[in-house]
Amino acid sequence: MSSASADHPRDGLGPDLGKVFGPSHADGGPELVQLLTPEGELREHPDFSFDGSIEDVRGFYRDLVLTRRVDTEATALQRQGELGIWAQMLGQEAAQIGSGRALLPQDMAFPTYREHGVAWCRGVDPLNLLGLFRGVDQGAWDPRDNNFGLYTIVIGAQTLHATGYAMGMQRDGVVGTGDPERDAAVIAYFGDGATSQGDVNEAFIFASVFNSPTVFFCQNNQWAISEPIERQSRIPLYQRALGFGFPGIRGDGNDVLACHAVTKAALERAREGSGPTFVEAYTYRMGAHTTTDDPTRYRLSDDLEHWKLKDPIARVEAYLKRGGHADDAFFADVQVESEGVAERLREGCRSMPDPHILDIFEQVYAEQTPELALQKQEYAAYLDSFEGAAQS
Amino acid sequence: MTQITLSRAITAGLRKAMEDDPKVLIMGEDVGKLGGVFRVTDGLQKDFGEDRVIDTPLAESGIIGTAVGLAMRGYRPVCEIQFDGFVYPAYDQIVSQVAKLHFRSMGKLPMPMVIRIPFGGGIGAVEHHSESPEAQFAHTAGLKVVACSNPVDAYWMIQQSIKADDPIVFFEPKGRYWEKADLDESATPLPLFSSRVVAEGTDATLLAYGPKVKTCLEAAIAAADEGRSLEVIDLRTLSPLDLDPVYESVRKTGRAIVVHEAVVNLGMGSEIAARITEDCFHSLEAPVLRVGGFDTPYPASRVEEEYLPDLDRVLDAVDRSLAY
Numbered sequence: 001m002s003s004a005s006a007d008h009p010r011d012g013l014g015p016d017l018g019k020v021f022g023p024s025h026a027d028g029g030p031e032l033v034q035l036l037t038p039e040g041e042l043r044e045h046p047d048f049s050f051d052g053s054i055e056d057v058r059g060f061y062r063d064l065v066l067t068r069r070v071d072t073e074a075t076a077l078q079r080q081g082e083l084g085i086w087a088q089m090l091g092q093e094a095a096q097i098g099s100g101r102a103l104l105p106q107d108m109a110f111p112t113y114r115e116h117g118v119a120w121c122r123g124v125d126p127l128n129l130l131g132l133f134r135g136v137d138q139g140a141w142d143p144r145d146n147n148f149g150l151y152t153i154v155i156g157a158q159t160l161h162a163t164g165y166a167m168g169m170q171r172d173g174v175v176g177t178g179d180p181e182r183d184a185a186v187i188a189y190f191g192d193g194a195t196s197q198g199d200v201n202e203a204f205i206f207a208s209v210f211n212s213p214t215v216f217f218c219q220n221n222q223w224a225i226s227e228p229i230e231r232q233s234r235i236p237l238y239q240r241a242l243g244f245g246f247p248g249i250r251g252d253g254n255d256v257l258a259c260h261a262v263t264k265a266a267l268e269r270a271r272e273g274s275g276p277t278f279v280e281a282y283t284y285r286m287g288a289h290t291t292t293d294d295p296t297r298y299r300l301s302d303d304l305e306h307w308k309l310k311d312p313i314a315r316v317e318a319y320l321k322r323g324g325h326a327d328d329a330f331f332a333d334v335q336v337e338s339e340g341v342a343e344r345l346r347e348g349c350r351s352m353p354d355p356h357i358l359d360i361f362e363q364v365y366a367e368q369t370p371e372l373a374l375q376k377q378e379y380a381a382y383l384d385s386f387e388g389a390a391q392s
Numbered sequence: 393m394t395q396i397t398l399s400r401a402i403t404a405g406l407r408k409a410m411e412d413d414p415k416v417l418i419m420g421e422d423v424g425k426l427g428g429v430f431r432v433t434d435g436l437q438k439d440f441g442e443d444r445v446i447d448t449p450l451a452e453s454g455i456i457g458t459a460v461g462l463a464m465r466g467y468r469p470v471c472e473i474q475f476d477g478f479v480y481p482a483y484d485q486i487v488s489q490v491a492k493l494h495f496r497s498m499g500k501l502p503m504p505m506v507i508r509i510p511f512g513g514g515i516g517a518v519e520h521h522s523e524s525p526e527a528q529f530a531h532t533a534g535l536k537v538v539a540c541s542n543p544v545d546a547y548w549m550i551q552q553s554i555k556a557d558d559p560i561v562f563f564e565p566k567g568r569y570w571e572k573a574d575l576d577e578s579a580t581p582l583p584l585f586s587s588r589v590v591a592e593g594t595d596a597t598l599l600a601y602g603p604k605v606k607t608c609l610e611a612a613i614a615a616a617d618e619g620r621s622l623e624v625i626d627l628r629t630l631s632p633l634d635l636d637p638v639y640e641s642v643r644k645t646g647r648a649i650v651v652h653e654a655v656v657n658l659g660m661g662s663e664i665a666a667r668i669t670e671d672c673f674h675s676l677e678a679p680v681l682r683v684g685g686f687d688t689p690y691p692a693s694r695v696e697e698e699y700l701p702d703l704d705r706v707l708d709a710v711d712r713s714l715a716y
Contacts, residue, residue, distance in 0.1 A: 110461075137498065138495070138496040139496065140496065140497050140500065142500045143501065157457065157484070160453065160454060160456075160458050161458075161460045161461040161489070164458030164459060164460055164462045164464075165465050167462060168462045198453060198481070199485070205449050205451065206458050364533055365534070365536070366494060366502045366504075369536075369585070372632075
């Protein structure tokens, strides 16, 4: 496959805004990289191609189905009162699996709070994701275990962390050595709303001027809670990259093959020392912003119906079936496996132990302060002062 | 033994820390070729290279946010915020990320980072160059906050801060950058998070940090001429506070006056006064008094000498305390 280069051809700021935005042009405009159509047909692209095997596509299908199952199960757990809130991924599976599967073990990912599919690709136990939303912890997996950062709620803050981490890789000599086992890159996830944040723009600048191996992966799901993309930008988001001095690519965010190919090219470019790339995965948030949101107040069901026809899973299923690349047993097995994943999630969620108030005093500092030690001691004594108090 | 200014003492401390640990990085605006607007990082880029002394884009949130990523990668960034009043664009990263990552990760992600902030007034500067925002950081759980007052402490405290595994906001009294003292590099420093009695006395206790320690020492000398014996404590650490020496002193003198440039309302003095009252209630002969900035923004420099607490305002507070 060819990789995106700094002089990736584009015809300036040409696209008619009306062609790019709005439900009637939800195809993402003329520069959208698409390798698998919503009907499940392969499509050629002059710059990008999927270089994996059919086995890889079957693997993607499994990832897509299982992570959607995780997402719908977590949504159900919220409805049952087991989670305080859940941020649904529904509709964005291809963007996350395609990009997540393009990462190498030595790469580092910095997520928002919605990257359940990327977490899956990195090997993070989905149960770990629930802790934050159940309120038993604040997402306390160890980022070093799977090279997957902590969920970050403040919009865009993690793009700077990603860029700093990538600057660390440069200093560690793991960029541009030509050794595929050694060279590494960072991917920063964020959404369309985040592109308005100062931190994201500062991250673009730092990554650009220091040429850091950072891939900025923006899932443009068209909505920042209730605000449409038109409230964040008057130009297609991927074109912002040009102003910062690095290439921008818009991929079909519902096409797992395109997301994989585009991200892989961007990551390779970063690992070889050619600097950052902005990838806009053009997709749609099929669910609510979170389980507390009511999208019927601000968007039309027509829009949703339109995007349902572009479902990320259906097109892979159609492709596999039409080409005879997977038999009924394969699809049945994935279905059975997904039920197992859901059951494990249900049981694991309900049996998560609650945190203990006295533990919070220990977690603030690497070296605890005498003040905090005293507060803990005094509060423990207060708890003990109740008759029959049994502290665990 | 060498005579050294406070700014040069920090330079020497930074240099030592960089020699001792290759993971120590310096980042900030103009810290490289120029050596910082106060020349605190002078010569370091020349000796340690552009990868370790990084001239960053003009974006404070970017400086702190990328430092978070570098710290995650195993580095120990020392970030310079050029002036106190320029820290606010980075406030979100400091308060929401730097301060909370250790807690959020339940201890898996330490944030060994130093944020150096030249603070305080008295240098005839324009707006935003003379502020004292230390209480805003001391109020934030997850941060530690220290302030040096003299060259010797500055030399040791910057090195101790860099070695610490927690994020430390390091306040430097820019109005005292040019003060000199003898530095013995072979001495054993006081632990970082400890206050110190810098003048002994029996009639009242003056509590200060950073630029006002010298003011209080001068007040103690002037008071001695009138036969009053003032104890002066350099707090040095603002979060955590080290108040045991303060309690001991107040139990002896029965009177305490906290002095800082920051506005009095909800400043460090408020917390210190409350704690002294809780711990030393029966020893107090007078309420704990506070001398500090008025509840206004920092004023134009032609009136700053009146705005800043000086020797006379400190002695006036001593008079009021003794009059109780």
